[in-house]
Amino acid sequence: MKEVLLDIEQIRKDFPILHRKVNGQPLVYLDNAATSQTPQQVIDAITDYYSRYNANIHRGVHSLSQEATDAYEQARRKIQGHFNAAHPEEIIFTSGTTHAINLVAQGFTTFLSPGDEIWVSALEHHSNIVPWQMLCERSGAKLRVIPMNENGELELDVFKSNVGPQTKLVFVNHVSNALGTINPIEAIIETAHAVGAAVLVDGAQAAPHIVADFQALDVDFYTVSAHKMCGPTGVGVLYGKKDWLEKLPPYQGGGEMIATVSFEETTYAGLPHKFEAGTPNICGGIAFGAALDYLHGIGMQAIQEYEEELLQYATEKLLAIPGLKIYGEAPEKTSVISFNLEGIHPYDVGTLLDQMGIAVRTGHHCAQPIMDFYKIPGTVRASFCFYNTQEEVDRLTAGIDKARQMLS
Amino acid sequence: MENRGIQEIQEEIVDEFALFDDWMQRYEYMIELGKSLPQIAPEFKTDDHLIKGCQSKVWVHAHLDEDKLVFTADSEAIITKGIIAILIRAFSNHKPSEILEAETDFIDEIGLKEHLSPTRANGLVSMIKQLKLYAVAYQAQAESGA
Numbered sequence A: 001m002k003e004v005l006l007d008i009e010q011i012r013k014d015f016p017i018l019h020r021k022v023n024g025q026p027l028v029y030l031d032n033a034a035t036s037q038t039p040q041q042v043i044d045a046i047t048d049y050y051s052r053y054n055a056n057i058h059r060g061v062h063s064l065s066q067e068a069t070d071a072y073e074q075a076r077r078k079i080q081g082h083f084n085a086a087h088p089e090e091i092i093f094t095s096g097t098t099h100a101i102n103l104v105a106q107g108f109t110t111f112l113s114p115g116d117e118i119w120v121s122a123l124e125h126h127s128n129i130v131p132w133q134m135l136c137e138r139s140g141a142k143l144r145v146i147p148m149n150e151n152g153e154l155e156l157d158v159f160k161s162n163v164g165p166q167t168k169l170v171f172v173n174h175v176s177n178a179l180g181t182i183n184p185i186e187a188i189i190e191t192a193h194a195v196g197a198a199v200l201v202d203g204a205q206a207a208p209h210i211v212a213d214f215q216a217l218d219v220d221f222y223t224v225s226a227h228k229m230c231g232p233t234g235v236g237v238l239y240g241k242k243d244w245l246e247k248l249p250p251y252q253g254g255g256e257m258i259a260t261v262s263f264e265e266t267t268y269a270g271l272p273h274k275f276e277a278g279t280p281n282i283c284g285g286i287a288f289g290a291a292l293d294y295l296h297g298i299g300m301q302a303i304q305e306y307e308e309e310l311l312q313y314a315t316e317k318l319l320a321i322p323g324l325k326i327y328g329e330a331p332e333k334t335s336v337i338s339f340n341l342e343g344i345h346p347y348d349v350g351t352l353l354d355q356m357g358i359a360v361r362t363g364h365h366c367a368q369p370i371m372d373f374y375k376i377p378g379t380v381r382a383s384f385c386f387y388n389t390q391e392e393v394d395r396l397t398a399g400i401d402k403a404r405q406m407l408s
Numbered sequence B: 001m002e003n004r005g006i007q008e009i010q011e012e013i014v015d016e017f018a019l020f021d022d023w024m025q026r027y028e029y030m031i032e033l034g035k036s037l038p039q040i041a042p043e044f045k046t047d048d049h050l051i052k053g054c055q056s057k058v059w060v061h062a063h064l065d066e067d068k069l070v071f072t073a074d075s076e077a078i079i080t081k082g083i084i085a086i087l088i089r090a091f092s093n094h095k096p097s098e099i100l101e102a103e104t105d106f107i108d109e110i111g112l113k114e115h116l117s118p119t120r121a122n123g124l125v126s127m128i129k130q131l132k133l134y135a136v137a138y139q140a141q142a143e144s145g146a
């Protein structure tokens, strides 16, 4: 292994939760793909907001409201800068990826007619397939699937040879939550754009590891959830190209999203407010900005390199366990390992690991189609963050081996 | 007392578990119990008998033997099977009325509380509900038939 680039010892001090015990043992938190942990700097930003300048935004003439508005809008700019969006108003605050996807799916209803096609990938979070199924029911459009192979990679041939003027929208995750595969979104965007289709990329799993450059990618829509990148729960972002966001009808009616209202007619506010009805998660947005500051303090490049090393180390260690099979072996993947022990149900492995203080996810990871593809009930998923260590990987390995002995 | 039988069995289970001094012994015992669970007859291992827990499938069947309700069950996960074996040992072979009155607190006492938390997606909470529902159904049948 190469020299470790980050001072992990120091970084771990920033995360109070990493120092607690679970079931009498020091916690080994390896469920980062579900939710990452929160550094003290972000916790402080939350405390600071409620202690010093909690107020409603965009409304008050008083100082507190102005301070809160400034901080919230500054967070929007931090997000814009991080992802290299052309304009701050292309960053729409949402409650997370799910909300962002629904906003686009709802808005597309008016753009589709029977005969049109929407493509989704076989690697999707199944709850994210539902909004597109609903959109198809509303509009008469047809849902088509980009298939996957045994390695957990998307097979673009079927997609490339079947798109055409009827193709209106393509939905794909940048990184699969169940397998960690990094999908070839550049090629997908290029193919879609060649036939005039829009592309929405679900970046929930990618954003903690990879910095997408929205302008370079030329992506039409991209979604992020703060709670997977050291930020708080219940806040996220929909990025949309300005042209698209201007065309898309508003999702919810309410305060903030209107310019003038009478009983005869309402005119909508401009971007981003048109999509931000009601009082938003002000503190959450500000804390999301603080989380980005924290990540930049460490360096996204260093994070990515360290996580790659950790993934390599963990993959080697886990593969040495007899009967262990890894699902998703694409050469391009993030620090996620989905696996099973031969003849053993993932739930049993997860239960025993929990007794040892090791937090992993078990089950179908909301990706039932992928589990059906492999004909398995689910997997055990260990997902690593930059604050995880080789010692923790060793504890995981020992824990899995112990579970294997107990269960076979 | 009507449900003394069930309670006695539960106390016996609690006493057995009290002998273990750590989680590993407890779980090893449950895994053993899981392996020894008399499996549900294959014809009942159908979707009709499936209790949908998010993570591991659980099947339950009940039939009446004279005036006693007999349960058989199975699961894909061995630890879940171990707990099912414990529940069946406590509840099977009792009158529906006794099953309906029985408590499930003993699961707490044997240190398996987390498995019966309603937020744990393993189907066990629904399984207990299902055992009780079978008891309700058979009791109603007995009353209307009498």
Ligand SMILES: Cc1ncc(COP(=O)(O)O)c(C=O)c1O
Pocket (backbone or CB within 6 Å): A033, A034, A095, A096, A097, A098, A099, A125, A128, A173, A175, A176, A177, A202, A204, A205, A225, A236
């Ligand atoms: C790929 C992917 N998309 C979407 C989501 C949903 O994100 P949220 O619950 O923050 O809306 C997740 C989170 O589990 C995910 O992994």
